[in-house]
Amino acid sequence: MHDVVIVGAGPVGLFLACELGLAGCSVLVLEKESEPESPWRTAPLGTRGLFGFSVGAFYRRGLLDELVAASFVLDGGDAHTESDETSPQRTAADEPSRPRAVGHFAGMVLDPAKVDVTALPFRLSSPAPGFMMISLQALESLLSERAVKLGVDIRRGITVDAVAQGEDHVVVSAGGVGFEGRWVVGCDGGRSAVRRLAGFDFAGTEPEFTGYTVLGTLDDPEKLRPGINLTPTGMYVRMAVEGHIAMMDFDGGAFDRSRRPTRDHLQAVLRRVSGTDVTLSDVRLASTFTDRAKQATTYRQNRVLLAGDAAHIHSPLGGQGLNTGIGDAVNLGWKLAATVRGNAPDGLLDTYGQERGPIGAQVLDWSRAQVSIMRPDRHSQAIQGVVRDLLGTRDGTTYVFEKVSGSSVRYDLGGAHPLAGRNAPDFRLGDGTYLGELMRDGRGVVLDFSTERRLSGPAAAWSSRLRHVTGVPADDLGLGAVLVRPDGTVAWADGHDFAIAEFERAASHWFGRCPQA
Missing domain, CATH: 3.40.30.120 (Glutaredoxin)
Incomplete structure (x- = not known):
């Protein structure tokens, strides 16, 4: 019997496995996909953004060099790292730098020059980049290698079809074969089998749009503006890789999961949301998504827990899904490890849901807020104009950056000091150690x-x-x-x-x- 069985070998499940393995727990990871390679996990379709909070988690576990080597770094670390800079005296070069990329809110691209770094709470310079892009495959490869070194057993091609809890253990089964653990964590995505089989309630709101990710050939790509484009009928994104586009069509999510998107359908949607007569002549890969926003009403049922998309789903606007999941794994890992070792104080594991549940709810509302002002109706368009003006201000841009970077995350720990519950600043000691x-x-x-x-x-x-x-x-x-x-x-x-x-x-x-x- 393993201490912990994790279902799902995505970034969240693997990061959690590494945390548990580091603490000396015996860990088994079960993944339904037989092979880790997939065009949906490599660049460009599998590219994701890691914000400062998530990058910091890798940094604190000594994985920063490997992460940077596998990534497309947009924002470098704030700190000077030359070997002769060991003086404890703060210099102007040690001041936190302004980010070079902020992203967008509801399709409205923000100017990083407007971020007021002096207004960010308890911010210090750090070697860790504030933002980077990386493919899911590169991220999972890095974490898999670390997990194996820590003694984690990863098994692929296993589809879980049953979950049975006992008094002091849980059995997850696949095709009649049982895998026993003292604890089980579902990290198996938005359509989580663990969540469904263990009987978790999943509540929230239904979609407003169908989104599309497409890799194909455009005969006349010049008709589409590069980057993110919010239009009166939806949104489209022309990516840096030619033929890679994304778009959102406000059809109430009617097309998602209902049928396979054809070239004709994709071209019709692209023309409608872009307001052009662009021609999509070939489609190599295409998938759909929505802004369906739901969350498990509890993150724990006895010895079964949820993390990542298994615990919460929402639209990809703002790129918060992966980062929220990494936050779940970071929060849960040490608490579950202490529980396994038997030295956890009473109620420690319960604080996982108490702390991460509200964060998940905030992310869902952040997503809903963006969707609500992107609707192709006059009321939403009017609100959009007001929000655009606010986002054009220094305070507005700084507010959004705080949200997406994780700078505003604060758990309610009941401490009197305003730093309690926040991510720790990267203090630099006199010998240069952070x-x-x-x-x-x-x-x-x-x-x-x-x-x-x-x-x-x-x-x-x-x-x-x-x-x-x-x-x-x-x-x-x-x-x-x-x-x-x-x-x-x-x-x-x-x-x-x-x-x-x-x-x-x-x-x-x-x-x-x-x-x-």
């Missing part, structure tokens, strides 16, 4: 910035679960100490006049009773 580099073993970190090292005694008691680091950073953001969970979330922070008792309460809450108590 916080992200200290988290590669998957443990939490307590940073003690005081010269008296007042936390040395208490922090040492949690040494098997926490890395204790002392030193004066280049910029302490007015803090004396910070406790960072393994997922990079600040669990506790306090000023220079902090109370040790508060640290001990926070450490006990997230990491269990003091091992030496």
Whole structure:
């Protein structure tokens, strides 16, 4: 019996497997596809964007170099990384840089020059890029290689058709063959078999449009404007790769899953949404999608959990799906590992759904908001004009960047300090080491910035679960100490006049009773 059986070998399932493997858990990953290669997973059709929050997760596990090597990096890291730059003194070059790409909101492309980086909460420079493009296949290959090195067993060509829970285990079956685990996590996409077979409720809203992704041949591509184009009848995107287009047709989702899109149909839709007589002469690959927005009403039923698209689906507007799924895996991994090892405090695993559920709901509403102002009716078009004006301002662009980059994510941890619950800034210590580099073993970190090292005694008691680091950073953001969970979330922070008792309460809450108590 494995500690955890993960169904789905996409980026979410594989990242979760790596987190569990790093913690010493025995992990089995089951994937229905026999081969990892597919034109839908390679560039250009399989290209996806990773925003700062997700890139940071790879960085904290020592995967940044491999990720950059496999990616098309659009925004480089903020930090200078020359070997002679070890001074703790902050320079102008260390200031967080403005992003070079922001993306769009409801088809309205934003100007990155309007992002006010000084308004972003607790932002410090970091070696990790703020945004990059990568193919799903490259991402999955990177994670698969890491998972195997950590002892994860990945099996392909297995379609799960039954899930049965026992008191202390779960059996997932495929064609009469059972696979037993103490826990099971469904990471098997928007049409999740685990979600359906385990009886999770999946609630939300029905689609407004049918979307199309096409790779073909355009006889007269010059008739289509490059990039994202919002029109009175929908939206189309002419990608950088010739013949690669995407489009959205507000038909109530009528075409999705109902029939195979033919060349004639695709050309008719493209002409309608573009307002041109462009000719699509050949179609090599085509698929459909919608803005159907649904979410599991709970992310856990006893010993079965959901993550990624299995827990929430929505339109691809803004590219939030993959990033939200990575966030799920990062949040769940260390909590499930602690539960498996038996040193998790009471209720730790329940905080996964409590924290990630609201984030998923926000992403669904972010998607719905964009769809609502893209409708081809006069009321929506009127609202669109107002929103376009707002997005043209510095505050409007900064607001959108905060949302899509993950900068605005904050879990309600009940802490008094405004940094608690946020992604930890990448503090740089006097020897040039960054916080992200200290988290590669998957443990939490307590940073003690005081010269008296007042936390040395208490922090040492949690040494098997926490890395204790002392030193004066280049910029302490007015803090004396910070406790960072393994997922990079600040669990506790306090000023220079902090109370040790508060640290001990926070450490006990997230990491269990003091091992030496």
